[in-house]
Amino acid sequence: MIEVKNLTVVFDEKIVLDDISMKIGKGEFVGILGPNGAGKTTLVKSILGLEKPVKGSVKIDGVDVDEYIKANGARIGYLPQYAIVNWNMPIRVVDAVMIEKVKPFGIFRKYSKSEMESVRYWLSVFGVEDKMYDYIKELSGGQQQRVSLARCMMHNPEILILDEPNTAIDAVYNTRLYGILKELSRKNSMTIIMVSHDIGAVTKYVDEIMCLNVKLHCHGKSGSINFSDVLKEVYGKDMEIVIHEDGCKNCAFNKDKQ
Amino acid sequence: MIWDIILRAAVVGILLSILLSIMSYFVVVRKMTFAGVGIAHSAFGGIALNFFFGFAGYIFPLFFSIAASLLIAFLYKRGNMSEDSAIDVIFVFSMAFGVFILSLSNGYSANMLGILFGNILSVTNFDMITTLAVFSVGFVFMTYLFSHFQLISYNEELAYIAGINIDLLYYLFWVVLSVVIVLSIKLIGIILVNAFLVLPTLVGSNCSKNYKGIVAVGAISSILSVVAGIFAAYFLNTPAGATIVLVFITIWLLSFLAKKL
Ligand SMILES: Nc1ncnc2c1ncn2[C@@H]1O[C@H](COP(=O)(O)OP(=O)(O)OP(=O)(O)O)[C@@H](O)[C@H]1O
Ligand SMILES: [Mg+2]
Numbered sequence: 001m002i003e004v005k006n007l008t009v010v011f012d013e014k015i016v017l018d019d020i021s022m023k024i025g026k027g028e029f030v031g032i033l034g035p036n037g038a039g040k041t042t043l044v045k046s047i048l049g050l051e052k053p054v055k056g057s058v059k060i061d062g063v064d065v066d067e068y069i070k071a072n073g074a075r076i077g078y079l080p081q082y083a084i085v086n087w088n089m090p091i092r093v094v095d096a097v098m099i100e101k102v103k104p105f106g107i108f109r110k111y112s113k114s115e116m117e118s119v120r121y122w123l124s125v126f127g128v129e130d131k132m133y134d135y136i137k138e139l140s141g142g143q144q145q146r147v148s149l150a151r152c153m154m155h156n157p158e159i160l161i162l163d164e165p166n167t168a169i170d171a172v173y174n175t176r177l178y179g180i181l182k183e184l185s186r187k188n189s190m191t192i193i194m195v196s197h198d199i200g201a202v203t204k205y206v207d208e209i210m211c212l213n214v215k216l217h218c219h220g221k222s223g224s225i226n227f228s229d230v231l232k233e234v235y236g237k238d239m240e241i242v243i244h245e246d247g248c249k250n251c252a253f254n255k256d257k258q
Numbered sequence: 259m260i261w262d263i264i265l266r267a268a269v270v271g272i273l274l275s276i277l278l279s280i281m282s283y284f285v286v287v288r289k290m291t292f293a294g295v296g297i298a299h300s301a302f303g304g305i306a307l308n309f310f311f312g313f314a315g316y317i318f319p320l321f322f323s324i325a326a327s328l329l330i331a332f333l334y335k336r337g338n339m340s341e342d343s344a345i346d347v348i349f350v351f352s353m354a355f356g357v358f359i360l361s362l363s364n365g366y367s368a369n370m371l372g373i374l375f376g377n378i379l380s381v382t383n384f385d386m387i388t389t390l391a392v393f394s395v396g397f398v399f400m401t402y403l404f405s406h407f408q409l410i411s412y413n414e415e416l417a418y419i420a421g422i423n424i425d426l427l428y429y430l431f432w433v434v435l436s437v438v439i440v441l442s443i444k445l446i447g448i449i450l451v452n453a454f455l456v457l458p459t460l461v462g463s464n465c466s467k468n469y470k471g472i473v474a475v476g477a478i479s480s481i482l483s484v485v486a487g488i489f490a491a492y493f494l495n496t497p498a499g500a501t502i503v504l505v506f507i508t509i510w511l512l513s514f515l516a517k518k519l
Binding site for chain 2: 048069070078080086088089090095099100103104105106107108109
């Protein structure tokens with residue numbers, strides 16, 4: 001269980017996250033929505049202890065994040081926003097997937113049979129197993145993102161935090177990706193927090209939705225709350241143009257149109 | 259006597275090239291090659307103080323290089339100012355300070371060429387033993403922590419979550435690099451040490467696409483350059499660093515052509 005209490009983050013005297021409180025239970029699949037600069041990345045980084053709040057706390061399973069990371073770091077899968085990974089490293093896909101499995105004297109390392117099987121398995125789940133020995137910088141953006149997803153799974157994580165996993169991923173595979181994530185949260189009771197700009201899909205697949213724009217505007221069961229007003233509040237009045245998917249059954253204007 | 263000189267220079271050169279090739283990989287991958295120029299040039303201030311006080315040890319050069327590298331590393335880390343200009347200011351200061359101090363000391367000009375471009379005759383038994391000790395520590399440091407540095411270079415946030423003390427390893431890297439650079443100066447010279455931070459990875463990347471291959475090819479090409487360069491420098495009576503670097507550039511050119519063909 002992840003518990004965020006009165007979290008406030010400030011950059012250069014600018015309040016980026018204002019008094020956020022929320023609870024995420026084990027096995028929940030949570031979607032975070034909000035416009036550019038809303039603080040979504042900052043929120044997930046704070047949950048990982050990468051950003052230090054000026055006020056408030058983040059606890060995982062009852063202990064402070066920093067302590068949790070020290071003890072269980074390997075049990076968190078984290079997909080950073082696409083642009084901040086050094087894709088120019090001269091490493092193959094298999095090395096990129098294994099990169100968090102840090103070992104002493106890693107320069108001389110050979111992967112074990114079971115490690116290779118696990119890499120192959122997760123690459124095939126995300127549909128890029130044929131790229132296993134290609135160099136990461138020679139993959140397309142979407143393929144790189146799929147490799148990163150496989151990397152996250154290598155720890156068999158309890159918590160999976162994905163910052164815009166659908167960046168560069170095509171529409172067809174996106175649907176498949178949400179299905180995979182949903183299944184992981186169901187079957188493996190993996191807690192999944194996903195930041196996304198894909199409002200329609202998020203409202204369709206996740207259990208809980210959070211609308212963020214500096215403040216947390218809503219937090220509730222997908223399909224159980226009326227989003228239209230909140231989304232308008234969060235994104236501004238141009239929101240209507242964005243919502244066109246009927247996955248969001250309770251959206252006022254969708255109902256109006258029907 | 260001949261063989262003594264060549265052997266000493268070769269042992270020092272080979273040990274340092276292995277270490278520098280591994281470090282070169284990370285310096286190039288993180289696009290920090292200019293930092294190497296800064297660190298090497300910064301040693302000049304310390305070397306000048308050695309002349310001024312009539313010392314021969316490593317204390318002053320080490321002090322200058324480590325201070326400069328920690329400052330440079332700090333500036334890279336903060337990342338919100340123009341690091342390259344900051345590095346410029348740091349090493350230009352040290353060079354200017356060095357020249358100023360040297361001109362106040364006696365009989366400096368004779369050794370100037372050696373300091374700037376390397377001299378195999380200046381390598382002593384003490385240097386060889388010191389290099390062996392530094393190599394042992396540095397080699398274990400770099401190979402033990404290779405995957406750690408690899409992850410840090412890939413993405414620092416993932417490294418943090420993996421429980422790696424990023425800042426500690428980062429600053430240690432720069433301290434080890436400064437020590438290695440200072441030890442290389444007698445053989446290679448201040449101006450040319452940077453070749454060993456750039457060329458191994460460039461040659462390696464021309465011959466291999468994978469990090470293991472890049473480091474291995476880099477180390478082998480540095481060793482070849484050092485050994486061939488030392489022989490040539492001895493028999494032609496030319497500055498060691500300049501000769502070694504010319505060999506190294508030739509190897510790089512060959513690897514470049516081989517890649518293109
Ligand atoms: N390191 C930083 N220093 C200063 N300001 C920052 C820093 N990181 C983020 N910010 C600011 O914090 C705010 C929130 O940024 P954040 O990256 O969390 O937004 P986001 O919701 O993830 O946006 P996007 O959809 O574009 O990814 C922005 O206004 C940004 O300018
Ligand atoms: Mg973001």
